Amino acid sequence: MSNAATQQSQTQNHREASPIVEVDSLVKRYGDFAAVKGISFNVKQGEIFGFLGPNGAGKTTTISMLATLLAPTAGKATIAGYDIESQRAEVRRSIGIVFQEPSLDDSLTAYENMDFHAVLYQIPRAERRKRIMRMLEMVQLDDRANEIVERFSGGMKRRLEIARGLLHTPRLLFLDEPTTGLDPQTRRYTWDYILRLREEENITIFLTTHYMEEAEFADRIVIMDHGEIVALNTPEGLKSQVGGDIITIATETPNADAQRIQEQFNIETVADAAKGEVRFEVKDAASFIPQFVREYDGNIQRLNMHRPTLDDVFLKLTGRSIRDSELDSKDVNRARLRQMRRIRRR
Amino acid sequence: MSHNLAAIYTIWKREMLRWWRDKPRIIGSMTFPVIFLFVFGSGLSGSMGNLAGGASIQPPPGVEVDFKQFIFPGIVGMNLFFAAIFSGISVVFDREFGILKEVLVAPINRSAIAFGKTLGGATVATLQGTLVFIFAPVAGIEISLPLFLALWPMMFLTAFALTAMGVTIASRMRSTEGFQVINQFITFPMIFLSGAFFPLTNLPAWMEFIVKINPASYAVDLLRRVVLSFQNLPDFIMDNLSRFGLGMEVFGKPLTVWGDVLIVLTFGLIMVGIGMYLFNLRD
Numbered sequence: 001m002s003n004a005a006t007q008q009s010q011t012q013n014h015r016e017a018s019p020i021v022e023v024d025s026l027v028k029r030y031g032d033f034a035a036v037k038g039i040s041f042n043v044k045q046g047e048i049f050g051f052l053g054p055n056g057a058g059k060t061t062t063i064s065m066l067a068t069l070l071a072p073t074a075g076k077a078t079i080a081g082y083d084i085e086s087q088r089a090e091v092r093r094s095i096g097i098v099f100q101e102p103s104l105d106d107s108l109t110a111y112e113n114m115d116f117h118a119v120l121y122q123i124p125r126a127e128r129r130k131r132i133m134r135m136l137e138m139v140q141l142d143d144r145a146n147e148i149v150e151r152f153s154g155g156m157k158r159r160l161e162i163a164r165g166l167l168h169t170p171r172l173l174f175l176d177e178p179t180t181g182l183d184p185q186t187r188r189y190t191w192d193y194i195l196r197l198r199e200e201e202n203i204t205i206f207l208t209t210h211y212m213e214e215a216e217f218a219d220r221i222v223i224m225d226h227g228e229i230v231a232l233n234t235p236e237g238l239k240s241q242v243g244g245d246i247i248t249i250a251t252e253t254p255n256a257d258a259q260r261i262q263e264q265f266n267i268e269t270v271a272d273a274a275k276g277e278v279r280f281e282v283k284d285a286a287s288f289i290p291q292f293v294r295e296y297d298g299n300i301q302r303l304n305m306h307r308p309t310l311d312d313v314f315l316k317l318t319g320r321s322i323r324d325s326e327l328d329s330k331d332v333n334r335a336r337l338r339q340m341r342r343i344r345r346r
Numbered sequence: 347m348s349h350n351l352a353a354i355y356t357i358w359k360r361e362m363l364r365w366w367r368d369k370p371r372i373i374g375s376m377t378f379p380v381i382f383l384f385v386f387g388s389g390l391s392g393s394m395g396n397l398a399g400g401a402s403i404q405p406p407p408g409v410e411v412d413f414k415q416f417i418f419p420g421i422v423g424m425n426l427f428f429a430a431i432f433s434g435i436s437v438v439f440d441r442e443f444g445i446l447k448e449v450l451v452a453p454i455n456r457s458a459i460a461f462g463k464t465l466g467g468a469t470v471a472t473l474q475g476t477l478v479f480i481f482a483p484v485a486g487i488e489i490s491l492p493l494f495l496a497l498w499p500m501m502f503l504t505a506f507a508l509t510a511m512g513v514t515i516a517s518r519m520r521s522t523e524g525f526q527v528i529n530q531f532i533t534f535p536m537i538f539l540s541g542a543f544f545p546l547t548n549l550p551a552w553m554e555f556i557v558k559i560n561p562a563s564y565a566v567d568l569l570r571r572v573v574l575s576f577q578n579l580p581d582f583i584m585d586n587l588s589r590f591g592l593g594m595e596v597f598g599k600p601l602t603v604w605g606d607v608l609i610v611l612t613f614g615l616i617m618v619g620i621g622m623y624l625f626n627l628r629d
């Protein structure tokens with residue numbers, strides 16, 4: 001058993017320099033299938049660290065291993081200096097987690113859900129009530145503390161889960177797709193909380209998402225695909241890997257146009273026959289477009305220009321767009337089935 | 347250690363809250379006893395009214411056991427079984443609805459989690475079994491405080507063993523789909539082949555064998571012996587329960603309450619052991 005004093009000093013040691021998460025060649029295999037293929041990375045104290053990737057990339061599997069719920073097949077990782085295999089209890093005390101799937105007890109009230117958590121995490125009885133009410137206030141659920149959770153909306157439940165994850169003042173909070181399934185307004189609110197948290201609680205946040213816009217909030221992002229890390233950088237750093245601005249042209253003959261543009265302007269183009277599009281990068285779209293319109297005599301129906309997004313980065317690195325890889329993934333069906341079962345049971 | 351105790355308590359409390367708030371489940375659980383009491387009580391008691399009549403020995407003239415009195419502890423046992431096994435298996439629902447993950451990621455012992463769950467389920471099942479006594483007068487069963495004081499520990503023991511069995515089954519189940527299968531192939535056969543609803547005289551050999559190896563038979567026997575011992579039955583009946591087919595025998599010798607306790611306790615400990623072992627395995 002570790003006593004409070006040594007824990008305290010360890011806490012201070014780690015706050016100085018060493019990364020809060022250190023992952024070394026972590027692997028998870030299910031039979032022949034490798035869900036996570038030997039990934040390595042570090043997370044710094046106090047940063048918002050994002051995992052971006054399509055369905056089935058291995059994001060949840062990684063978090064489950066770091067949270068000690070899943071035994072790694074190979075590799076090593078530490079959280080706050082504690083080994084995720086040999087020091088599980090210490091790891092668990094250091095982290096909070098908001099799972100991808102709902103994990104509240106619907107038949108209990110918000111307060112009872114929080115109290116359940118407080119006991120499991122050994123929050124002293126004298127502090128429990130105050131802490132619970134403070135967290136509920138933060139997510140603006142204090143006036144509904146004694147309501148049965150079943151009657152809460154999806155957004156309220158999510159906020160309650162975030163409050164619960166923070167109840168035992170973890171040093172690291174895992175948020176597995178914190179805003180999936182929420183309406184845009186609730187999503188923005190949830191993000192307000194997350195950003196405020198970082199300011200007020202001095203906490204490190206490790207989140208996964210497949211929304212590009214959300215990944216932008218992170219200080220650093222891992223782009224993950226098929227169980228591998230394909231890039232790790234700041235959002236700006238990642239986007240600067242894409243040459244400049246992205247131009248998309250709609251045409252009836254994408255292959256022919258791609259060829260001609262490539263030759264005429266000496267730039268690399270990608271044809272998407274299915275969508276009837278040609279895409280290419282240029283340094284400065286504002287000056288390129290007038291020239292292009294003047295000089296190019298192909299049959300162009302529409303022209304679209306945007307600053308590079310993380311989706312463009314993903315496309316460049318993997319040859320697929322995140323949105324497209326969602327569509328052909330068996331995991332989408334799996335998720336949908338799960339959803340349906342849930343609804344039927346209600 | 348003390349934090350594991352607190353965790354056990356709060357997991358137990360959650361089971362109680364969930365049970366108390368699920369009124370349809372409580373009321374619904376009373377339908378089987380009502381049907382059984384009606385069928386056995388009014389339908390069959392005419393033909394089997396004097397149970398002792400068909401047995402291997404003859405009672406003295408005027409000594410009878412009412413079939414309803416015999417069946418009543420069986421019905422209590424049935425309700426207790428359903429509730430206990432359901433509570434144990436509800437681990438699968440906790441998994442399905444994500445609550446299990448929230449518990450498993452907490453800094454507490456997994457055995458404590460399984461133990462808290464089992465205690466909670468056992469308490470719920472004991473309460474569900476006790477509720478059946480609302481119908482005691484219909485079955486000609488006299489209730490009294492001493493009866494309950496003697497019976498509750500036995501009910502709790504039985505419920506604990508069966509909840510542990512439920513947890514054991516559920517600990518490796520990944521979806522709720524298997525739930526009905528478990529009910530059909532384990533829960534129902536265990537109850538109906540336990541001697542809860544028929545006297546144990548003149549059974550076919552295969553059936554007698556199954557009844558003998560079925561742990562539930564001893565649990566029912568235990569409840570029945572305790573309940574009947576508070577009914578002012580003639581000594582002749584109480585002394586010869588098994589010879590009337592009203593009580594279990596082992597190797598030709600009639601069991602006592604303590605014999606039943608020993609068997610149920612052993613079964614329960616084995617189930618708790620296996621359950622905790624399986625529950626402790628990580629994916």
Ligand SMILES: Nc1ncnc2c1ncn2[C@@H]1O[C@H](COP(=O)(O)OP(=O)(O)OP(=O)(O)O)[C@@H](O)[C@H]1O
Nearest residue numbers: 030035053054055056057058059060061062210331
């Ligand atoms: N228990 C399991 N057995 C076999 N394969 C599994 C298991 N759990 C996950 N997988 C597979 O591992 C891969 C990674 O899954 P994971 O849940 O980590 O993806 P993810 O990046 O979180 O995706 P999503 O965005 O859909 O949440 C998927 O292909 C999934 O089918």
Ligand SMILES: [Mg+2]
Nearest residue numbers: 059060061100
């Ligand atoms: Mg996931």
